[in-house]
Amino acid sequence: MKRVTIDPITRLEGHGRIEIFLDDHGEVANAYFQVVELRGFEKFCEGRPAEEMPRITPRICGVCPSAHHIASTRALDDLYKVDPPPAAKKLRELFYCAHMIHSHIAHFYALAAPDFVMGPEADPAQRNILGVVAKVGLEIGGSVIRHRSYAQKIQEILGGRATHSVMGLPGGVSRRLSSDERNQIIEWAKSEVEFAKFSLKLFEDVVLGNKAYVDLILSDGYAMKTHYMGLVDEDNKVNFYDGDVRVVDTEGKELCRFPARGTAYLEHLAEHTEPWSYLKFPFLKGKGWKGFVDGQDSGIYRVAPLARLNAADGMATPAAQEAYEKYFATLGGRPVHATLANHWARLVELLYAAERLLELAEDPDITSDDIRVVPTETPVEGAAVIEAPRGTLFHHYQTDERGLIRGVNLIVATGNNHAAICMSVKKAAQAVIHKGEVRPGLLNMVEMAFRAYDPCFGCATHSLPGEMPLVANIYDHEGRLTQTLSR
Amino acid sequence: MADKLKLALYWAASCGGCEIAVLDIDEKILKVAELADIYLWPVALDFKYKDVEALADGFLDVCLFNGAIRNSEQREIAELLRRKSKVMVAFGACACYGGIPSLANQFDRDQIFGRVYFDTPSTVNPGKVLPQTSYRVPEGELHLPTFYNAVYKLDDAVKVDYYLPGCPPPPSLIWTAVEAIVSGNLPPPGSVIAEEKAVCHFCTKRKDEKTVTAFRRVHEFIPDPEKCLLEQGIICSGPVTRGGCGERCLSANMPCRGCFGPTPEAIEQGANMLGAVATMVEGKDEQALAKALETVVDPLGTFYRFTLADSFLRLRNRSLTAREAERAGAAPAPKEVAS
Ligand code: SF4
Ligand code: SF4
Numbered sequence: 001m002k003r004v005t006i007d008p009i010t011r012l013e014g015h016g017r018i019e020i021f022l023d024d025h026g027e028v029a030n031a032y033f034q035v036v037e038l039r040g041f042e043k044f045c046e047g048r049p050a051e052e053m054p055r056i057t058p059r060i061c062g063v064c065p066s067a068h069h070i071a072s073t074r075a076l077d078d079l080y081k082v083d084p085p086p087a088a089k090k091l092r093e094l095f096y097c098a099h100m101i102h103s104h105i106a107h108f109y110a111l112a113a114p115d116f117v118m119g120p121e122a123d124p125a126q127r128n129i130l131g132v133v134a135k136v137g138l139e140i141g142g143s144v145i146r147h148r149s150y151a152q153k154i155q156e157i158l159g160g161r162a163t164h165s166v167m168g169l170p171g172g173v174s175r176r177l178s179s180d181e182r183n184q185i186i187e188w189a190k191s192e193v194e195f196a197k198f199s200l201k202l203f204e205d206v207v208l209g210n211k212a213y214v215d216l217i218l219s220d221g222y223a224m225k226t227h228y229m230g231l232v233d234e235d236n237k238v239n240f241y242d243g244d245v246r247v248v249d250t251e252g253k254e255l256c257r258f259p260a261r262g263t264a265y266l267e268h269l270a271e272h273t274e275p276w277s278y279l280k281f282p283f284l285k286g287k288g289w290k291g292f293v294d295g296q297d298s299g300i301y302r303v304a305p306l307a308r309l310n311a312a313d314g315m316a317t318p319a320a321q322e323a324y325e326k327y328f329a330t331l332g333g334r335p336v337h338a339t340l341a342n343h344w345a346r347l348v349e350l351l352y353a354a355e356r357l358l359e360l361a362e363d364p365d366i367t368s369d370d371i372r373v374v375p376t377e378t379p380v381e382g383a384a385v386i387e388a389p390r391g392t393l394f395h396h397y398q399t400d401e402r403g404l405i406r407g408v409n410l411i412v413a414t415g416n417n418h419a420a421i422c423m424s425v426k427k428a429a430q431a432v433i434h435k436g437e438v439r440p441g442l443l444n445m446v447e448m449a450f451r452a453y454d455p456c457f458g459c460a461t462h463s464l465p466g467e468m469p470l471v472a473n474i475y476d477h478e479g480r481l482t483q484t485l486s487r
Numbered sequence: 488m489a490d491k492l493k494l495a496l497y498w499a500a501s502c503g504g505c506e507i508a509v510l511d512i513d514e515k516i517l518k519v520a521e522l523a524d525i526y527l528w529p530v531a532l533d534f535k536y537k538d539v540e541a542l543a544d545g546f547l548d549v550c551l552f553n554g555a556i557r558n559s560e561q562r563e564i565a566e567l568l569r570r571k572s573k574v575m576v577a578f579g580a581c582a583c584y585g586g587i588p589s590l591a592n593q594f595d596r597d598q599i600f601g602r603v604y605f606d607t608p609s610t611v612n613p614g615k616v617l618p619q620t621s622y623r624v625p626e627g628e629l630h631l632p633t634f635y636n637a638v639y640k641l642d643d644a645v646k647v648d649y650y651l652p653g654c655p656p657p658p659s660l661i662w663t664a665v666e667a668i669v670s671g672n673l674p675p676p677g678s679v680i681a682e683e684k685a686v687c688h689f690c691t692k693r694k695d696e697k698t699v700t701a702f703r704r705v706h707e708f709i710p711d712p713e714k715c716l717l718e719q720g721i722i723c724s725g726p727v728t729r730g731g732c733g734e735r736c737l738s739a740n741m742p743c744r745g746c747f748g749p750t751p752e753a754i755e756q757g758a759n760m761l762g763a764v765a766t767m768v769e770g771k772d773e774q775a776l777a778k779a780l781e782t783v784v785d786p787l788g789t790f791y792r793f794t795l796a797d798s799f800l801r802l803r804n805r806s807l808t809a810r811e812a813e814r815a816g817a818a819p820a821p822k823e824v825a826s
Binding site: 019021029030032034039040042043044045046047048049051052055056058059060061062063065076080106142145146148149152156158159160161162163164165166167169170171174175263265266269270271272273274275276277278280282289372374375396402403404407408409411 | 616
């Protein structure tokens with residue numbers, strides 16, 4: 001049996017690794033996507049004061065630290081059974097919209113755009129952010145840097161620092177917004193809205209204007225029929241900060257829903273362990289763990305932009321709603337199963353985040369002094385769910401009566417997609433490997449499937465020029481290295 | 488222009504926040520590309536291990552290394568980059584002091600595995616399945632790397648020339664460091680690139696030289712934003728933490744947790760913080776002190792928030808010490824490596 005190893009940056013600390021096994025006929029027998037890293041936050045947070053969790057858990061990921069900060073802060077609201085004043089909720093959501101904007105801009109321009117703007121077949125030396133800038137012009141490049149930077153600055157104003165912010169407390173936030181700061185944010189937010197519209201236009205021109213790309217997005221090798229999970233508000237519109245978790249099935253019908261505050265998630269979700277990966281595999285309890293298969297009977301679901309749009313009935317802001325309608329009209333209606341549509345969905349969300357940011361900045365409450373309620377209840381247990389840029393994020397804490405952590409459970413955004421990523425990788429491999437012949441396009445195909453999820457553990461998330469260094473080692477049935485593909 | 492600077496950036500056990508901090512220098516990032524040739528930056532450029540290996544020893548001018556050392560692979564790379572670089576910079580709290588991930592040094596791997604794979608409430612694992620370093624699937628054998636039983640800071644593995652602290656280092660300080668490197672205007676080796684004075688020295692909150700009888704936690708009351716937090720009874724590591732961060736947390740009315748590491752005098756940040764807290768207590772007799780200290784609920788996790796791998800406590804990271812490394816020229820094999 002032949003074996004193909006794709007080790008994204010072998011020498012780097014873990015992250016992810018792909019192993020592909022070929023059968024005697026040289027066809028793909030199976031593919032494994034392994035997460036080779038564990039840091040054990042669930043354990044070493046024990047003994048910490050609960051109120052410090054928003055300052056500790058962001059170190060799980062420095063690319064989406066604000067997602068952990070907010071999830072943690074909301075879990076503390078639940079732990080202390082306290083309801084923050086309206087202004088505090090709005091400040092948190094404003095802060096969080098800025099975070100989404102930063103993350104979505106970074107992902108789209110640094111990672112996704114190179115594949116589409118330069119083309120998946122382009123010379124790898126060109127297929128990066130610098131190539132994109134060269135093609136679309138330095139002016140746009142500057143605009144990308146500027147708009148990501150505004151989003152970071154907004155988080156810094158409220159959170160003290162853009163990365164690993166500190167303002168979240170049970171019952172509110174530690175800092176109010178001055179009216180000067182608010183005026184500045186309004187200005188930036190207006191600019192973000194325009195920039196998001198521009199980004200969607202760019203996507204439409206470059207990708208939708210090119211039949212080959214549309215065919216690629218809709219192709220079978222990149223489609224998978226799964227259930228979808230996302231946070232929605234009371235009107236079933238996409239929300240990042242609060243509401244209900246809604247799961248729709250492969251046909252788009254509601255399968256279950258539960259509040260984003262409290263421990264109800266345990267009734268609907270469970271995690272499966274495999275001996276070959278450090279990351280667990282969440283699945284829908286109602287369906288059960290059926291292994292790595294898609295379809296209506298499987299418990300496997302997906303999260304992140306594609307899933308969020310599938311799980312919602314629309315967007316809560318006008319321009320984003322228009323973009324949402326166009327998205328589904330073009331891709332053949334809800335739900336969309338095409339993994340690569342994640343990139344488009346991400347831009348629809350970028351527009352929503354920008355519009356919502358502006359709405360909140362203009363809200364008369366936003367500069368209020370009433371930003372904190374001091375909790376009085378004795379803590380026992382608390383949990384909350386939010387939408388991280390890369391999917392639904394669960395924080396769940398148990399404490400002693402002094403509020404010292406006794407138990408922590410975390411289901412991180414990318415974890416939800418773990419099983420789906422494994423299957424996407426296998427599918428992509430099956431599409432390009434036949435009769436033992438491994439086409440060079442393998443790395444690219446697999447990488448594109450992978451990158452659509454924007455997996456948090458991969459170099460994908462952190463890779464600036466959109467180039468994930470990959471090495472594929474091909475072994476014969478006796479384990480001898482016969483071929484190395486790399487770039 | 489003369490030869491461009493030859494630069495390498497690398498991340499080991501890191502959260503990625505240090506990399507984002509580099510991007511946060513915004514347009515200046517284009518200037519860096521102008522001033523320096525970047526030979527290695529795994530997040531940004533195709534990383535060819537062999538290419539780095541092929542370079543002459545000392546070929547690279549500077550290596551900025553972020554993240555801690557958690558497994559043997561990271562240590563090998565640290566050693567390789569040390570050989571190839573004239574100047575090694577520990578970038579960020581994890582590389583300098585172990586950072587927040589080194590809080591894991593309170594526990595061993597079995598305890599961590601037990602929690603993650605058996606005890607968490609959403610885990611369904613009747614067969615008690617644990618990830619294996621090598622496992623036979625029907626098609627063949629799969630491998631996972633082994634992790635050290637502890638988290639190590641960079642200078643436990645190799646000699647470090649400069650320390651750039653912070654979790655993550657603020658972009659302004661990163662730029663200061665880049666300018667110093669480019670101009671060759673570097674402080675003496677071993678220096679920490681930050682202020683000499685403590686965070687308190689730069690903090691604008693009003694100090695009234697007040698003492699306290701008990702300490703209070705951040706969620707328990709709304710402090711006066713104009714006044715020193717410590718004097719209001721909130722534990723703040725400002726007195727023992729090196730300045731230079733821009734007092735970022737304090738600007739959001741939250742106490743310092745010490746991500747810049749110890750001041751030059753406070754060699755043991757945690758122990759010194761205990762001392763600082765003691766001097767805050769009214770009365771100073773033993774009983775009053777003991778009573779007040781009881782209100783500090785998590786001294787270890789608070790005073791050593793970012794520096795557990797750097798503390799004299801050496802909970803689990805006993806064998807891979809800087810001193811040994813210096814003596815031997817390279818770090819010895821850590822004894823706690825699990826099979
Ligand atoms: S120092 Fe802080 S920002 Fe940098 S890698 Fe460590 S945890 Fe992340
Ligand atoms: S105030 Fe303290 S914890 Fe906050 S950034 Fe500065 S040194 Fe780090």
